[in-house]
Amino acid sequence: NQTLKNKRALVTGGSRGIGAAIVRRLASEGADVAFTYASSPERAEETAKAAEAFGVRALAIQSDSADAEAVVAAVERTVAELGGIDILVNNAGVLALGPIDDFKLADFDRTIAINVRAVFVATQAAVRxxxxxxxxxxxxxxxAERMPFQGGGVYAMSKSALQGLVQGLARDLGGRGITINNVQPGPINTDMNPDAGEFAEMLKKQFMALPRYGTAEEVAAMVAYLAGPEAGYVTGASLTIDGGFNA
Ligand code: NDP
Structure with missing residues (x-):
């Protein structure tokens, strides 16, 4: 299935977890893929090798999404080395949980910088x-739509912000034939949210319609659909893939 042949993609936070699965999936469909990481060069190397095994070009770029200039530089390097950019996947994100009385302003600012500001900055640079x-x-x-336990207000806010962002930017970009959407996963087994321990059991028992964690590959499949030619009429949307967490 070479649906994305000759396409050039950039995935932020592609060294591990959901982002790495997206890198592999886009590569498997024929896209050349650049991706960023902040602090895991070995994991980035592994992901690049896995992508190259599909016969495409892969490029790992160290770029901290908390730094807006580094985000723009990653987009520009992708364009320079892959010859352009057709697909941007803003995946890099952080999860800071904590009760209102103790939540640190630094964690609030970092969440906004990585989960929201970097999405805007990368999009602005890429759509040019x-x-x-x-x-x-x-x-x-x-x-973004349901936060049924304590301590998640700032994370939920950062993800709700993306809903408004894509609704608005869909209007800016529609006339240019560019689409922009969100994929909204539920619990996915990654370093951020391991499918082990009490928290995972509580989620599965109390909140899921399908009583299991999802896989990064399941999320990557929805991203590949939105990135592909068949999704040309989907824009400004937030598509949920959550095992019924929000049902
Ligand atoms: P992981 O923590 O497992 O992986 C995060 C990835 O993002 C890594 O590749 C990491 O790179 C990169 N990253 C983190 N911070 C930065 C940064 N400052 N600059 C550049 N890259 C960075 O997370 P997941 O794969 O679980 O999550 C990916 C996305 O999915 C996030 O936006 C998250 O909010 C969202 N999500 C996850 C869910 C889950 O249950 N797992 C559920 C819903 C949404 P490095 O290795 O260098 O640290």
Whole structure:
């Protein structure tokens, strides 16, 4: 299935977890893929090798999404080295949980910088280079619409912000034939949210319609759909893939 042949993609936070699965999936469909990471060069190397095994170009770029200049530099390097950009996947994100009385302003600012500001900055830089058919996909969260436990207010806010962002930017980009959407996962087994321990059991028992965690590959499949040619009529949308967490 070479649906994305000759496409050039950038995935932020592609070294591990959901982002790495997205890198592999886009590569498997024939896209050349650049991706960023902040602090895991070995994991980035592994992901690049896995992508190259599909016969495409892969490029790992160290770029901290908390730094807006580094985000723009990653987009520009992708354009320079892959010859353009057709697909941007804003996946890098952080989860800071804590009760209102103790929540640190530094954690609030870091959450906004990585989960929201970097999405805007990367999108602004990328769409300058995108042609008709361009695609922007953000990884939001089902918590944008439901946050049923304590300590998650700031994370939920950061993901809700992406809903308004894509609704508005869909209007800016529609006339140029570029779509922008969110994919909103529920619990997915990654380093951020391991499928082990009391928290995972509580989620599965109390909140899920399907009593299991999802896989990064399941999320990557929805991203590949939105990134592909068949999704040209989907824009400004937030698509949930959450095992019924929000049902
Ligand atoms: P992980 O923590 O497992 O992986 C995060 C990835 O993002 C890593 O590749 C990491 O790179 C990168 N990253 C983190 N911070 C930065 C940064 N400052 N700059 C650049 N890259 C960074 O997370 P997940 O795969 O679970 O999550 C991916 C996205 O999915 C996030 O936006 C998250 O909010 C969202 N999500 C996850 C859910 C889940 O249950 N797992 C549920 C709903 C949404 P490095 O290795 O260098 O640290």
């Amino acid at each position: 280079h995108m042609k008709e058919g361009g695609r922007v996909v953000n990884i939001g969260s089902c918590n």
